[in-house]
Amino acid sequence: MSSAVDQMKENLVGALKLAAGKAVKQGIFQELPELPDFIIEVPREKDHGDFATNLAMLLSKEVHLPPRKIAGILKGCIDLQGLPVEKVEIAGPGFINFYLDPKWVLEILPEIVTLEDNFGRTDFGGGAKIQVEFVSANPTGLLHMGNARGAALGDSIASILSFCGYQVTREFYINDAGHQIELLGKSLQARYFQLLGRPAEIAAEGYHGEDIIETVKGFINLYGDSFLDTDEAERINELVDYTLKEKLAVIKETLLSFGVSYDVWFSEQDLHNSGIVKEIVDRLNSMGFLYEHEGALWFKAREFGVEKDEVILRSNGAPTYYATDIAYHFNKFQRGFDRIINIWGADHHGHVARMKGAMAALGYNPDALHVIIMQLVRLYRGGEIVRMSKRSGQYVTLEELIEEVGRDVARYFFVMRSADSHLDFDLDLARAQSNENPVYYIQYAHARICSILRQLDETGKKLPLPGADDLILIKEETELILARRLADFPEEVSMAARDLAPHRLTRYLHEVAGLLHSFYNSHRVISPDEKLSCARLLLVKATRIVLRNGMRLLGIQAPERM
């Protein structure tokens, strides 16, 4: 599926290829093995036409003629029959600029309204199975800003990929096993003892947050002191079980209120129980990728381009986080995903190369595993950084953020920067209910269109969609620019999918909203001229669809009233 814009580019590429062939045949150009990789671009400057190509400049070296001369020859040979090209000009160092009849773009409008929710959908992904794993926060606390950014990014990327023809699975990996859980268990036990009047200490690296006191109180309400003198393992097991259930439920609920839901919740403990971890260690061992050193079992990561070898089994026989993660990713590939996307915080970037190395060792294509590393989030309030420390339990949680700025604003702010850029989250701006706030700006455009349609409804007057002849009534500059930008939507979405970059969409939507506002302020949609009203109605309806579809991909509501 290609958009009207792509279609036009393809037409021009075809015409240029034929023109070059013609020039060769006429002996003007020498024989060419093949045409260089030229592009058709949309010039930044309006004066440079609707489309431009660099073909002449690229050809210069091969046919030994100056670019402008080549451009002239191509211009003479090109056949533009059937295309809405009004004129062709040679400009600058040798660009060939194409100027189109403005109405070519208007044909997109009825198409948008017909496709409605599906406008922008493509088969870019070709049905490939793709998994997006994101957040995967430790179920030992509440979600913080890093998790929140991951949630917004992951969910939007998943939505975009799905809209672009991928079969998407959203997955949350629950770290409910391993060293951290042991620490949690010990800390819970200490709190349990303390609350029941028995002296106990929490280890320095344990969990000191206030929240687990509340959790243990809840546990005591349920079970009293019945675990006070039982076997330690049993006691800790029960405490951990109870706590993880409670914490995970809260995390799920918070994510749901953030508009994020998962297809799969994958438990690390299940991974251990099923024996995959052991199986993977054995497999790597039998392949000769492991060796013993100082009592531990090491993976020869260096054979796969990683800086140093890594411990797989500790000297106490326990698998490392790395070993478990290898098993997990092996399992992902075994489930048949063509591509696997992980979203990790910048503090995990050192993990990327060794995960890919392990996948290569197991015979999978490491490039099928794509890790998005997102940089850290800093909150600003009153121009000052909001200091946070997870250690002491002093940090702003996602719940609090949603409470303060609202879900839509939070989601927008988290994806409006590229993942590999640090994110400065301005709480004052996010909270502002005014034009300063880009989210309201976009939502306002949508609500404004709804308002127009509502008023029309109230008059009871029915305006039919304009016929092809009436489309040309759309001829004001603000209208044509808006329509032209609407036509870009499918390509914008595809590029967001290609780059796994939702921030492209936030910018695009902001721009479309701006164009709508400009148009709205300079021309009336509903006027005594019925034909013109119909045409403009089509334009705003199409705009509403693009805004709505775009916001949906970002998990932002498209309100009909504000």
Next chain:
RNA sequence: GCGCCUGUAGCUCAGGGGAUAGAGCGCCGGCCUCCGGAGCCGGGUGCGUAGGUUCGAUUCCUACCAGGCGCACCA
């Protein structure tokens, strides 16, 4: 020391081998007897430094400088 990310307008950030590098915020000045003023219009000599590749570099390469993050038998 090694590795990854980032240095673009006063601030926060897009963009990216081409023709005059953009947006938001902030600041200044304008615009409604009319579909929502949460809006519109106008105001801008900025690509960290030095080399290299190229017809052409802000974009690609190298080095350097600056900031962030890693470099555990933690995750």
